[in-house]
Amino acid sequence: MASGRLPTWGSVLAVVAHPDDESFGLGAVLSTFVSSGARVSVLCFTHGEASTVHGVEGPLAGIRAGELTGAAGELGLSDVRLLSYPDGGLAGVDADGLAAAVRVMADDVAADGFVAFDPSGVTGHPDHTAATAVAMRVAEERGVSVLGWTIPESVAARLRTDLGVPFRGHEPEEIDLVVEVDRSGQRRAVECHPSQAVPGSALWARLDLLGDREYLRWLGPGPA
Numbered sequence: 001m002a003s004g005r006l007p008t009w010g011s012v013l014a015v016v017a018h019p020d021d022e023s024f025g026l027g028a029v030l031s032t033f034v035s036s037g038a039r040v041s042v043l044c045f046t047h048g049e050a051s052t053v054h055g056v057e058g059p060l061a062g063i064r065a066g067e068l069t070g071a072a073g074e075l076g077l078s079d080v081r082l083l084s085y086p087d088g089g090l091a092g093v094d095a096d097g098l099a100a101a102v103r104v105m106a107d108d109v110a111a112d113g114f115v116a117f118d119p120s121g122v123t124g125h126p127d128h129t130a131a132t133a134v135a136m137r138v139a140e141e142r143g144v145s146v147l148g149w150t151i152p153e154s155v156a157a158r159l160r161t162d163l164g165v166p167f168r169g170h171e172p173e174e175i176d177l178v179v180e181v182d183r184s185g186q187r188r189a190v191e192c193h194p195s196q197a198v199p200g201s202a203l204w205a206r207l208d209l210l211g212d213r214e215y216l217r218w219l220g221p222g223p224a
């Protein structure tokens with residue numbers, strides 16, 4: 001399996017669908033970028049209001065916006081923008097509008113590269129796939145690279161079997177970077193999302209199975 005280090009980008013823009021994707025999924029990768037001196041920003045398309053998980057009582061849109069702000073502090077993010085596209089409906093939204101939002105933020109933070117979920121969506125959520133498609137489109141326009149967060153297929157298979165969650169992974173030969181990470185910042189950020197980080201969820205099993213490694217693929221061309 002490949003091994004490696006994250007690229008030496010000065011400014012990283014993560015493009016995600018839901019508040020918690022930046023922590024539950026990308027948290028260790030983003031905090032590792034921050035530790036290396038990069039400025040890391042997040043564009044999140046929805047407020048996550050359609051989640052079926054309600055670890056905290058009350059309207060999720062407002063709750064999850066506040067959770068994202070807390071997690072951003074734990075991860076050391078420079079800039080976070082939360083948009084109001086429909087949770088669960090990103091695939092049906094005008095992609096030109098989504099792309100325009102990515103362009104604006106990429107310009108504002110002078111992004112050297114993007115980070116996104118793998119095009120598979122990783123957890124099986126179609127919003128993840130839609131968000132990544134937009135990141136890849138804008139990256140291609142600009143000639144910048146997208147690092148896609150994935151998990152090993154062996155881990156995905158365990159999660160499907162043990163928990164019945166439709167995770168999708170990649171075989172070792174399809175993975176470009178395996179990065180050693182310190183999960184302490186990610187775990188603090190996860191704790192900022194009590195509405196979603198409920199006991200017994202697949203999140204905890206996945207973090208345990210991944211240990212101190214994260215797995216990434218270049219979506220489109222990697223850095224020259």
Ligand SMILES: [Zn+2]
Pocket residue numbers: 017018020021125128
């Ligand atoms: Zn999500």
